[in-house]
Amino acid sequence: MDKVDPKVDEAIETLNMKDGPTRRKLLKGTGLVSATAAASALLAACASSTSTAAAVATAGKFPKTPAWQFWFVNHVYTNPFFVPTQYGFADAAALLHIPTPKWGGSASTSSVPQMVTYLDTAIAAHAAGIATTVISATGFTAPVSAAMSAGIPVISYNADGVYTSSGLPDIGTNRLCYVGQALYLSGQSLGHRIMDYVSPPGDIPIFIATPGTGNIQPRYDGAASVLTPAGFTVSEIATGSATSAELPAEKAYLLSHTTIKACLAVDGDSTAFMGQALSETGVKVPNGGFDTVPETLSNIKAGLTDFTIYQDPYLQGFLPTLYLYLYNISGGTISPPDTDTGLTFITASNIKEYELTSRWQGSTPAEVYLPRPSGAISNPMATTST
Numbered sequence: 001m002d003k004v005d006p007k008v009d010e011a012i013e014t015l016n017m018k019d020g021p022t023r024r025k026l027l028k029g030t031g032l033v034s035a036t037a038a039a040s041a042l043l044a045a046c047a048s049s050t051s052t053a054a055a056v057a058t059a060g061k062f063p064k065t066p067a068w069q070f071w072f073v074n075h076v077y078t079n080p081f082f083v084p085t086q087y088g089f090a091d092a093a094a095l096l097h098i099p100t101p102k103w104g105g106s107a108s109t110s111s112v113p114q115m116v117t118y119l120d121t122a123i124a125a126h127a128a129g130i131a132t133t134v135i136s137a138t139g140f141t142a143p144v145s146a147a148m149s150a151g152i153p154v155i156s157y158n159a160d161g162v163y164t165s166s167g168l169p170d171i172g173t174n175r176l177c178y179v180g181q182a183l184y185l186s187g188q189s190l191g192h193r194i195m196d197y198v199s200p201p202g203d204i205p206i207f208i209a210t211p212g213t214g215n216i217q218p219r220y221d222g223a224a225s226v227l228t229p230a231g232f233t234v235s236e237i238a239t240g241s242a243t244s245a246e247l248p249a250e251k252a253y254l255l256s257h258t259t260i261k262a263c264l265a266v267d268g269d270s271t272a273f274m275g276q277a278l279s280e281t282g283v284k285v286p287n288g289g290f291d292t293v294p295e296t297l298s299n300i301k302a303g304l305t306d307f308t309i310y311q312d313p314y315l316q317g318f319l320p321t322l323y324l325y326l327y328n329i330s331g332g333t334i335s336p337p338d339t340d341t342g343l344t345f346i347t348a349s350n351i352k353e354y355e356l357t358s359r360w361q362g363s364t365p366a367e368v369y370l371p372r373p374s375g376a377i378s379n380p381m382a383t384t385s386t
Contacts, residue, residue: 062329063329065098066128067099068128068328069098069101069102069125069127070089070098070101070102070127070129070130070320070321070324071101071102071119071122071127071129072085072102072103072104072130072131072320073104073119073122073130073131074106074132074158075105075106075110075133075135076106076107076110077103077106077107079108079269080362081268081291082317083313084314084359084360085157085158085313085314085316085317086103086317087359087362087365088315088316088317088319088321089101089318089320089321091318091367092321093321096325101131101321102122104118105118105119105132108241108242108243109242110135110210110213110215110241112136115132115135115139115140116140116143119132119140119144119147120143122147122152123143123146123152126152127147127152128152128328129152129155129327130147130153130154130155131154131156131157131179131321131324132144132157133159133214133215134156134161134175134214135159135213135214135215136213137161138172140161140173141172141173144173144174144175153324153328155176155178155323155336156173156175156177156178156179157178157320158180158181158215158316159180159183159214160173160175160180160183161173161214176323176335177336177337177338177339178338178339179315179316179320179323179338179339179341180311180340180341181341181342182340182343183214183215183218183222184218184222185222186219186311187218187219187221187223187224187266188222189222190223190264190288190289190290191222191223191224191226192226193307193345194227194262194286195226195230197262197286198232198261200231201230201231201232202232202233202259202260202262203232203233203259203260203261204227204234204260204263204264205234205236205257205263205264206220206223206224206234206235206237206266207237207249207250207264207265207267207270207274207289208220208237208238208239208267209238209240209241209246209269209270210238210267211236211238216266216267219266219290220236220266223266224236232261237250237253239265239269239270246273247273247276247277250270250273250274250277251277254278254281254283260283261285262285262287263278264287265287265289265290266290267289267291268290268291268293269293270289271289271296271305272293274289274305275296275299275302275304276299279304286306288305288306288308289305289308289309290308290309291308291310291311292310297346300346300348301348303348306347307347309344309346310343310344310354312344313362314360314361314362315339319341324336
């Protein structure tokens with residue numbers, strides 16, 4: 001019998017190879033450049049497969065954890081603005097090898113009772129963590145307290161209640177941290193920016209879907225705090241929570257107020273309809289608002305809207321998931337930080353960066369790598385302080 005190379009013998013024993021073509025080739029070297037090389041390759045493949053399986057069982061260098069189920073509570077969970085948010089928490093969950101967070105609350109009406117019902121459901125299900133928008137200064141105090149008392153960590157995102165005149169949140173909800181835009185300060189930035197387009201001062205309506213809600217009222221208050229002392233007359237104009245009502249509401253106001261100096265909006269849908277409302281009523285004034293829904297980007301390209309403010313909804317899904325995971329895996333010793341997802345002014349000069357079809361912008365579910373542009377990097381973030 002031919003002498004068997006020790007490496008070949010090791011491969012056959014380690015891989016528990018039964019009689020077959022590969023085993024016979026290893027024994028005889030038939031059809032192989034080197035039986036020893038082939039055996040080494042098989043052993044390496046086996047080791048790689050084992051280490052890959054071990055890596056999948058954990059997340060990065062983290063130890064294997066329970067399948068923590070997080071819950072996201074939202075005030076308008078069918079709104080397209082929050083599509084990137086859902087991609088964000090799904091991507092974070094995939095990265096960490098945990099289940100995709102559950103998603104629900106109020107479909108489109110910013111109903112606090114509906115949101116609280118969903119939050120209570122998460123508590124009853126013993127959620128491993130909860131992320132919620134806090135659109136009311138008082139409506140979430142009790143349920144969030146109940147969750148935290150039950151040992152369930154809670155993070156707020158996108159909205160954090162009502163802001164004081166200093167721009168700081170008036171915290172009536174005992175959450176761990178807030179992930180989102182500094183809303184009052186973003187409103188101040190809105191007010192400062194529109195003054196670049198208007199002189200002398202005059203009337204400026206500010207369209208708002210649902211006055212009083214904690215995700216957009218602070219923006220109005222911030223803008224008014226800048227514009228009113230500068231001599232502008234600011235009016236708060238409700239457009240309604242139903243998208244079908246917003247365009248008619250804006251047009252009705254514009255038709256009866258043709259001498260305004262500019263107009264603003266503090267929510268995504270009111271901003272998206274504003275360019276169309278101005279165009280259809282023939283009122284030509286500078287205008288700007290918030291968010292990057294497709295209609296708003298189209299209006300900026302067409303010259304119907306001057307600017308919009310971006311707050312990165314993807315991060316508002318990704319970061320709370322990451323923070324809740326770290327809180328759980330560290331036994332509560334890694335306390336999540338308040339995180340300002342910032343604001344960026346988007347105008348005709350930089351709109352191309354935000355028209356890219358990508359998961360990050362919510363325009364496609366495809367997981368596509370976007371190489372960053374070559375050359376010098378400039379900071380696109382506007383300051384959130386005045």
